[in-house]
Amino acid sequence: MYVKSFCYWPPECRKEADKESLAGRMTATTKSALEQSDVALFVIDARIGLTSADREVAGILRKSSKPVILVANKCDNNLPDGFDELYALGLGEPVAISAEHNLGMRDLYEVLKPFIDSVDLPVEEPLEDDEDPDANKPLHLAIIGRPNAGKSTLVNALVGYDRMLTGPEAGLTRDAVHIQWDYEGRAIRLVDTAGLRRNTKVFEKIEEMSVVETERAVRLAHIVVLVVDATEMFEHQDLHLAQMVEREGRGLVIAINKWDLVPNKEEVTQALRAFLDKNIAQLPDIPIVMTTATKGQKLDKLMAAVFEMYVKWNKRISTSELNRWLQPLLDHHPPPLTAGRPIRIRYMTQIKTRPPTFNIWVNKPTNLPETYLRYLANDFRRTFDMGGVPLRLYTKKSDNPYVDD
Numbered sequence: 001m002y003v004k005s006f007c008y009w010p011p012e013c014r015k016e017a018d019k020e021s022l023a024g025r026m027t028a029t030t031k032s033a034l035e036q037s038d039v040a041l042f043v044i045d046a047r048i049g050l051t052s053a054d055r056e057v058a059g060i061l062r063k064s065s066k067p068v069i070l071v072a073n074k075c076d077n078n079l080p081d082g083f084d085e086l087y088a089l090g091l092g093e094p095v096a097i098s099a100e101h102n103l104g105m106r107d108l109y110e111v112l113k114p115f116i117d118s119v120d121l122p123v124e125e126p127l128e129d130d131e132d133p134d135a136n137k138p139l140h141l142a143i144i145g146r147p148n149a150g151k152s153t154l155v156n157a158l159v160g161y162d163r164m165l166t167g168p169e170a171g172l173t174r175d176a177v178h179i180q181w182d183y184e185g186r187a188i189r190l191v192d193t194a195g196l197r198r199n200t201k202v203f204e205k206i207e208e209m210s211v212v213e214t215e216r217a218v219r220l221a222h223i224v225v226l227v228v229d230a231t232e233m234f235e236h237q238d239l240h241l242a243q244m245v246e247r248e249g250r251g252l253v254i255a256i257n258k259w260d261l262v263p264n265k266e267e268v269t270q271a272l273r274a275f276l277d278k279n280i281a282q283l284p285d286i287p288i289v290m291t292t293a294t295k296g297q298k299l300d301k302l303m304a305a306v307f308e309m310y311v312k313w314n315k316r317i318s319t320s321e322l323n324r325w326l327q328p329l330l331d332h333h334p335p336p337l338t339a340g341r342p343i344r345i346r347y348m349t350q351i352k353t354r355p356p357t358f359n360i361w362v363n364k365p366t367n368l369p370e371t372y373l374r375y376l377a378n379d380f381r382r383t384f385d386m387g388g389v390p391l392r393l394y395t396k397k398s399d400n401p402y403v404d405d
Helices: 020-034 052-064 083-089 105-118 151-159 203-218 236-248 266-280 299-313 319-333 368-382
Strands: 007-009 039-045 070-071 138-143 179-181 186-192 222-229 251-257 288-290 345-352 357-362 391-397
Touching: 052 083, 052 299, 070 083, 105 203, 138 151, 138 203, 138 236, 138 299, 151 179, 151 186, 151 222, 151 251, 151 299, 179 319, 186 222, 203 236, 203 266, 222 236, 222 299, 236 251, 251 299, 266 288, 319 345
Parallel strands: 007 039, 039 070, 138 186, 138 222, 222 251, 251 288, 357 391
Antiparallel strands: 179 186, 345 357
């Protein structure tokens, strides 16, 4: 596990392996993470004691210029036999912990504290609804999708180096990984998430935790890129993920990955747009970018769509402009009658951004049909160029005492 400043060397990497094998790729990724780390945590199973692989990795760590903290895990109550032999690694005093029972965490924190104080670690803050988008704060960008859709490959292509472990095996990413990234002078907090299968196929506890972490990453994001495998195209799970992003009110961009493997591109593009308009009608005109992450194709177009969505997601429209748009719409197609009496929409105002949220003042708010709100939302998106942006329309009862209902 590597989070900006800390590096953990997993057991699978503690031996030489063919570079193309999973163990070989894990070793290369871990060494790359070590080079970028401020400190490494070398975790050893204290119950089984030192192994030849532990000694080999310790030799690699001693040769590196990075400070190393030796962590002896599974020390539940008493120190296990052979604990003293850990000193022979030459990595200083081992920190005894039990991760399962949450023992020794304070000791580990005290050892880590000098390193934490010396670096600027990312802090997850609650999303502010009306935060100034030009305040030079990082754009929070989450990458989600089904397993093996190419999310981690896309992340590596974006950041320009092999930050994530990739390969043909599904499920290599099991946790949300946060990356501080700068794209053309703009600070971005990029989050690669675990691939999500349908809930009926999730049985392992670790996969359940991955689902929770991905949902949390979406809630904390500004913009979400949904990566879809072009060779399998949209399935039920892809729709579920897109709908989750819309429910959370986050800006959505769809990246159709492995586009180079699609033969009839124009036909597939038209069918895809028709499919989305039918199945995600509440979010029409979602930006779609065809990419090939392994070749780095269309990444600039993808990021342009992300920034454009971010601007729209932060857009604020004045009350006067809103009502100049609204009145002709009401004249052309007024709300339906209720109990023989008209429903009158008085005016509309924007109450917040991120996502754009509006109050509509009505004499009979509970009687205004949902279909009419969708009619307003669709015309609003066309008029103000807000395609694919999640909108929130709320009806409020008019409190003007001088108006005869």
